[in-house]
Amino acid sequence: MSDLAAIWCASVALACAILAVTRPAIVHALIWLVAALLSLAGCFFALGAGFAGAVQILIYAGAIVAVFVFVVMTADASPEALARERARLAQGWRRPAAAVGLVALPLALGLLAGGTSPAAAPDSGPSLGAILFGPWAVAVEVASGLLLAALMGARHLGRRREEP
Numbered sequence: 001m002s003d004l005a006a007i008w009c010a011s012v013a014l015a016c017a018i019l020a021v022t023r024p025a026i027v028h029a030l031i032w033l034v035a036a037l038l039s040l041a042g043c044f045f046a047l048g049a050g051f052a053g054a055v056q057i058l059i060y061a062g063a064i065v066a067v068f069v070f071v072v073m074t075a076d077a078s079p080e081a082l083a084r085e086r087a088r089l090a091q092g093w094r095r096p097a098a099a100v101g102l103v104a105l106p107l108a109l110g111l112l113a114g115g116t117s118p119a120a121a122p123d124s125g126p127s128l129g130a131i132l133f134g135p136w137a138v139a140v141e142v143a144s145g146l147l148l149a150a151l152m153g154a155r156h157l158g159r160r161r162e163e164p
Contacts, residue, residue, distance in 0.1 A: 002046045002047065002048065003046075005042070005046035006043050006046040006047050009039050009040070009042035009043040009046055010039075010040075010043050012035075012039040012042075013036045013037075013039035013040045013042075013043065014036075016032050016033075016035040016036035016039055017032075017033075017036040019032040020032035020033040020035075020036055026072055026075065026077070027072065030065070030068055030069065030072060033065065033068070034061055034065055037056065037057075037060045037061040037064075037065070038057065038061050040056055040060075041053040041054075041056040041057045041061065044056055049123075051122070051123055051124060051125075051128075055128070067147070067151060070151070070154075070155075071151075071154040074154065074155055075154075075157075
């Protein structure tokens with residue numbers, strides 16, 4: 001029964017993620033993103049990984065979405081800005097698509113080749129902390145610096161320009 005629940009939650013998460021990417025209104029996209037993240041938490045709970053589900057809700061559906069709400073609040077949503085952004089997106093989709101292909105191709109080849117299975121996920125807070133602040137401490141700090149830089153960049157790009 002839990003396998004069926006996990007498959008159901010995964011299909012809901014996939015549908016919500018597709019809707020989050022395809023919605024033109026940023027607030028609607030954010031709501032679909034929250035639904036996708038909560039559906040993934042449901043997948044974790046259905047598969048018996050309660051700790052991972054709780055971390056999914058607290059970190060992603062809570063903290064990361066709060067950062068996205070901050071970005072939405074500071075973004076310039078004027079019709080002129082939206083028209084400029086749509087024109088940029090219509091022109092520049094080839095490079096990001098190539099970057100996704102460069103990342104996804106080795107991953108797909110590794111999965112098809114039957115690589116080694118990943119290590120078991122931590123099942124408690126102290127074991128997660130020991131992993132994140134032990135061998136992965138530098139990567140965690142670099143990721144936090146990148147998130148801070150992205151937040152500052154979003155604030156800088158989203159501020160309203162005062163006309164002289």
